[in-house]
Amino acid sequence: MATRIRTERRADALSKARIVEAAIEILDADGESALTFRALATRLATGAGAIYWHVADKHDLLAAATDHVIAGVMAKVATGSDPREAIRTLALGAFDAIDAHPWMGGQLSSDPWQYAVLRILEGIGGQVQALGVREGEQFNAATALMNCILGLAAQYAAAERLPRDADRSAYLAVIAAHWMQLDPAQHPFVRQVAAQLADHDDREQFLAGVNLILGGIETVR
Amino acid sequence: MATRIRTERRADALSKARIVEAAIEILDADGESALTFRALATRLATGAGAIYWHVADKHDLLAAATDHVIAGVMAKVATGSDPREAIRTLALGAFDAIDAHPWMGGQLSSDPWQYAVLRILEGIGGQVQALGVREGEQFNAATALMNCILGLAAQYAAAERLPRDADRSAYLAVIAAHWMQLDPAQHPFVRQVAAQLADHDDREQFLAGVNLILGGIETVR
């Protein structure tokens, strides 16, 4: 009986995993606009069309890249312990991941049922149960919590994407100055908080937001 | 003394306002991918390059379109009354606006200090003050509330963008069936809530999320 001969794969053979890895490297190094099929093909030393054998299209590629990063984050999140502490850890994990890979911000909001989102929902859902939320409210509470976390993370991560360190406070000072020039009659609140803009910490503010929702969830226990 | 003669503008002269209006029509009718400078130029019966006289680039165009819609929403939001009720009205206004103009979802998350976001922050900030939040917490509370609202609205609006009405429950049934096929050991929560997916109401769930944050804000009063 003839056994089907399986030709040995070259060590550097293309695969979805290798493509996704290379895509993430490009995205992290030079941003979303740098990820083109041509740049990816060059980096992988192949033709542009070859990528389409492993990946449906660019949307699929971005979703796979996002899922790869999120899978890593969720694997690291410690379970057990206090559910509220676990949710905070998970939220900070999402924040730091989006901060490190800003291109995920838009991706996570664009497709509510991509697998990466499902992973997060599962992680949060388990903690919501552990928190003792009534069963009928669990779906609502978990999606609300997740969507708030993703929303907060995307916004604050987008803010973090702006100039860093030394340039950062100068940049924020310019924005604050711009806010101060607004019509006081129309923008009293924004003018009032402009002073706090320069030295606020996005990560801290993010965590304050998460705590706010956690406080609200106590209500539906 | 010679008076400068100002040549009469043609009634249909180009202006940023007219360009933004046409852009919104294209975006609403055929989605984000349909908005090209060529399509816009054709609709405005002009050359593609003419648009650049009034608009810096595509990013500027999207920001201006978003600001135009949000300005309309904020103008309609009733002030006075109960601050919590006002926040709910404002949140639902944002939800309905993103639902009606789904292309705004990504836009609002991408640039945290665009003018449209400032308008929303101002509206929310005023209510947060009226709610009696301590002054040192107002900035945190207002940005958290706004970012949650934008995050929730973007997610739920993205979900709403999917098939409507008759097709909708069929579509959700397919997703729920897909969830049920997941490994029970790895996805117990998602499997458990899959049953609730088919007949949930995104708008209602959004409002539940907003109420959750409002509940949390009571804490920092």
Add this chain to the structure above:
DNA sequence: ACCTGAACACCGTTCAAGT
């Protein structure tokens, strides 16, 4: 089965030339 790379049908943006 998997890869190659030229070709197709587009884009956003620029700019010399017009009025």
Add this chain to the structure above:
DNA sequence: ACCTGAACACCGTTCAAGT
């Protein structure tokens, strides 16, 4: 000052042809 539209430098995606 404002508009025209061809031209430039790209894209994502397809597909006949190769191995």
